[in-house]
Amino acid sequence: MSVFIDGRVEQGSFDLEVALAFESGRVTGILGPNGSGKTTLLRAIAGLTFLTSGSLTVDGADWKSLAPQDRSVGLVLADPVLFPHLNATDNVAFGPRSRGVAASTARERALEELDALGIADLAGRKPKALSTGQAQRVALARALATDPKVLLLDESLAGLDPQTRTTVRGVLASRLAHFDGTTIMVTHDPVDALTLADELVFLEDGRLTQRGTPAQVSAAPRSTYAATLVGLNLLPGNATGDGLVATGLGEVRTTSEVVGGCWISIRPNAVSLWHSPPLARRATRGR
């Protein structure tokens, strides 16, 4: 076990009360409706919000009263926040530098991390010359370059267009497979949850309502929210690279550039069932 939180955070009329353990080397997706306490949980682990009562330990060390800068945490928000005057390498090197690593070692580490996230070619660019997707990869590299014990992702892919999101999600999945720390990821996106997370935690109104692997939650969702979220259609397919994927149900058109064996996820509410061709007025929504 790496991160153990058993406590309460009071914020005005809202209170979060959870007892959760997160293992190192694993990715946990935190899901729940707006205002259910997901960001509050991440802020409590990062030290940006203090526990009103209870305990927070990481690898056995007491973090409850530790200042944010003394916690080994990498935090990536929805909007990439980079220093505008520094290029990508120096932005990423800033993390290890601020933890006392020598300049040349920090730059080497930064280049390694940019490479791992597939953006070594952007090393010399300043943020104003980066797209949002590229900037978010730099922000991820900066968070990872400090080798944090805990990586906190708060809707980190939310600001990306669907195609970029697919690319960054793939890069992130490959990187997290080699990350030894604990990753806790807040998302509203079922595809992020099902493809990146080893385990899902559902919070509703400040309380844990379900925890399990994606397969366990899909098989027996305990709330309407969980059922809606995980009720994805997942189809095995074979992508030909021209935007078409052959599946057992026929050809599906996608915007993804993947070629070869793949999985397609289709949200149930994206499927319409028609008694006669779509120009007819009567349609039955599929669920």
Ligand SMILES: Nc1ncnc2c1ncn2[C@@H]1O[C@H](COP(=O)(O)OP(=O)(O)OP(=O)(O)O)[C@@H](O)[C@H]1O
């Ligand atoms: N500083 C604060 N003072 C008082 N209440 C707060 C504060 N920050 C958040 N809250 C309240 O705490 C509750 C939980 O907020 P939180 O941001 O953790 O929810 P969330 O699950 O991350 O929501 P979302 O999905 O919309 O991002 C909300 O009701 C919010 O209004």
